[in-house]
Amino acid sequence: MISNLRLRDFPTFIRTTDADDVMLTINIKQCELDAPAADGILLNTYDDLERAALDAIRERLPNTFVVGPLGPEVSPPSYLPFLTSSLWKEDGRCIAWLDAQAADGSVMYVNFGSITVMTRDQMVEFARGLADAGSPFLWVVRPDMVRDGGDDDGKVPVPDGFAEEVAGRGLMVGWCDQEAVLGHRATGGFLSHCGWNSTLESLCAGVPMLCWPFFSEQVTNCRYACEEWGVGVQMPREAGRGKVEAAVRELMGDGDKAVAMRRKAAEWKEKAVRAVAAGGSSQRDLERLVDEIAHVKG
Template sequence: MAMSPSSLPATTTPHVLLIPYPAQGHVNPFLRLAKALHARGFYVTFVHTEHNHGRLLRSRGPGAVAGAAADGLRFETIPDGLPHAELDATQDIWALCEATRRECPAHVRELVERLGRTEGVPPVTCVVADGAMGFAVHVAKEMGLSAYLFFTPSACGFLGYLNFDQLVKRGYVPFKDGSCFTNGYLDTPLDWIAGMISNVRLRDFPTFIRTTDAEDTMLTINIKQCEIDAPAADGILLNTFDDLEGAALEAIRARLPNTFTIGPLGPEVSPSSYLPSLTSSLWKEDDRCVAWLDAQPADGSVVYVNFGSITVVTRGQMVEFARGLAAADSPFLWVVRPDMVRDGGEMLPVPEGFAEEVLGRGLMVGWCDQEAVLGHRATGGFLSHCGWNSTVESLRAGVPMLCWPFFSEQVTNCRYACEEWGVGVEMARDAGRGEVEAAVRELMGDGEKAAAMRRKAAEWKEKAARAVAAGGSSQLDLDRFVDEIARASTSSSS
């Protein structure tokens, strides 16, 4: 049974500093974790970068963070090391990873020290940093604090990262030359990796291995995160559940025994009614979505299209998707971020007259409440980039997927969704309007494959709910984590 922090002496109130990587897909689960810890009596400080804090205020207004400190959940900011910009877009991932590792350790140390001098705020006792902000583990350890890493990818994706070092040592990476990207080399089978599905290929590993440069920024940083940062942490958190990724988790725990599965981090763990004004959305959500879905007469008739918070496409790709969606005849809700089209300029990112052509059966918005959309009775399929948040939210809602992975471990998630979990169909990276139309018709139709995917999605929905229910595997692991950091807080203050 987890120790309740509220039952501890006031001087030992655990204070957890949460440091997400500054991208939407990482901030989302961290805010869920913040609410879950706060609901259990912890004092929580959530760290945004100055860039993302500005985006949050612009999208949500001051109310998004106002009054949090009085409730024992406060927000702080640190610089990210990149030049100041007021663009409502995710910064360059490569530059951001390099800058945060170089510049942020000193800022984290200063923040911990400053919080320790702040009246009415208990001293920080534990740091939970994003796996992509692993430098914070070493800062915390130097300051005598407990330190954990929350890797926000899937377990299978994290297992892929954990094997980057072996891929280098065995000569698979870096690629010998540019021909390896197109000559079939990516189809090389890798049957020696414990915990991975048997038919895994080089192309199914996070895309940061796809380089000819041994000193590539993302390759080397990911190796450091897994070989240096993760072993130095007191434990690892993953937003998944045991039934879903048992084999991968067994392999991870063989290397990192104190690994906690606490997912899906959704409403069951941190209800939307709990601190409802606190939100992680860095874009303003369009409030038309639910009303539009309510107006759809048939359950499971709408295909939801969202390529996540980072994916960028060309205007040509947008045109092909638009034409394919229109021809498929299913009603669709399509999220098109303001920064999603790489070469759109001032032009509309879809063909002229498209909005009129699909009037009544197609809605395009800049951003939405994805959980509300996926959980709506009208939503029957999800055309997704296979980011982990989207994948696990789709599984939790029981919605099958069309998989169009873009980069990183999205390709790993796609392979598992299609081959292991039975809920997805992969769409080619260069899919044109014909392929989009055919894929949507297959997903939303009455064929045997679509029916099988819907059955499997319903099964995973049930298993996900069990994992976070009282006595479920993820609920027990969350309780174990809470107990562990509460006890560490008590011993550090004695």
């Protein structure tokens, strides 16, 4: 496990110095009483990514099954275009727009997840920073993403002239097929809230991250991405346009840190592929899980 985890890096629901905190007590009970009573524990991760933590869990809970990464991001099946787990309608323009980008790894993908919200001012600062950074960007802007409301016509507020300024190099959509976007050859960076699904999908696609976590385990995922896995840069909580621009330029540039992050991201992708391949650690655990279920049913 990461050695320099700070209190502010703990999941927000157990971030406390009070040993009698209600949420902390509930989580301890779940770990010490409920989990050992279960027939098995399924985890959506893979051994190479979190080996020390998984070894510690297995020591207390031997019937742990590490079966990730779940999803199509490392080996898409042929029927994938007909299936989706998204609750939002995906915009079909995304892949065609990415196809039109000439340079591999040139696009910054921006998505803060399905429930995260921001203020009008934050929206404007991100818009301005993305425009000023100069890299092409694909930005998922949900209709409900601004908590203090959009304009009277229902549009999300952006600076005057923004759409015209970024025409041809910036696309804003309501939702997208994230696995397909992250796996596209044009995508070179991911500005994310660091939810676990997004974090794992980014690792599986070999795409480094700009991390702007909000709550829950997102802050922990951010710390791991930046300090343990070497694939992320943490954005400040008050991310003004200048900081957004600087962070995008750093991640998408050719500096030593950016090159190192891309190299590490590629390594984590390769390890994810190995985990789910025949004979891989996750494949073995999945087969063990199937045998366990068959034995119980029998």
